[in-house]
Amino acid sequence: MDPRIEKIRQLLNELDVETANAPKGDAGFSALELPDIIGEIVDDLQPILTAYDAAFYWFLFRHSIAKDGNPQIRVSRSSLRRAVVKSSYTNAAENNISIGKVQDTLHALEEIGAIQKLGEPNRQGTLYRVLIPDEIEACRKFRAERIAEETALFPINNKGQHERRMQVFERDGYKCRHCEKQLTRFTATTDYVKSPQEGGDESAENLLTTCADCNSRSRENAS
Ligand SMILES: [Zn+2]
CATH class of the missing domain: 3.40.1800 (His-Me finger endonuclease fold)
Structure with a gap:
């Protein structure tokens, strides 16, 4: 292939990533808020997740909001097979989780409202927005129930x-x-x-x- 075309393609990809990462009315989060947000995740999100969902959420959170305050992150399914957590179904030395499990877990997090898909996949992966418990309806519901019990006491x-x-x-x-x-x-x-x-x-x-x-x-x- 003409190397110039390859170069143009590369530049277009970079532009794509830059535009996607530009905040779209997303103020981003400040470092001062992090301890509170982490507390909320443990109190109000983790209890409604499976072990795989939780591991994936923490991974995505760590590489977005916890990294630089930007809630957007692009990830590829193949890298998530080995970067996040070991499979609990096999003792094989090569115990990456399956691509299907990665897919199911991302889908489960989307269903709960913990992450939002922002675009179609490209070569670098798919762009997601990571939400914090205050933005997730299921968490607000869980918290309301928890607080109602506390309020009775x-x-x-x-x-x-x-x-x-x-x-x-x-x-x-x-x-x-x-x-x-x-x-x-x-x-x-x-x-x-x-x-x-x-x-x-x-x-x-x-x-x-x-x-x-x-x-x-x-x-x-x-x-
Ligand atoms: Zn208003």
Whole structure:
């Protein structure tokens, strides 16, 4: 083949990867958030995954969000056969997992909503976006059940401000109550139904989940 064509092909591939990796309204995650996100994964995602799903999720997480804050990652199925985890079905020296198992596991993670396929495969693999528990409906459901059990034991009024805010986010499903935008515990803020000036208190009933935009807008209107 003409080496110039090969060169052009290579450049096109590089461009493809660059465009795919450019954030599309994805703010990315900061290193300060990592300990909280890891805590959430252990508390609210791992319990609803199989051992293979969990190993794959941690691998993808480690090479995306935990590497540089970018939730997007391109992976090839063949490299995942040996890079992630040993097969538990064979004692052979060469105990890579099968390509079928890789496929099934990626598919299972997609079904749960832990990863999202962003495009069709190319020579470097397939582009995925790794989601964190706040963005995964199944995790929010699992957490709500867990917290409901805890709340029965420890009534909400005894909780501190941080827990009360979390309770409000849980109740509202991490969605802005004004514009319906899906938020995470890192982007969600709380706003008053009735402001303190009007006699509103800090109870969960008087708090709403809002995005930062709607929150500052309502503050401007109030002043
Ligand atoms: Zn909003």
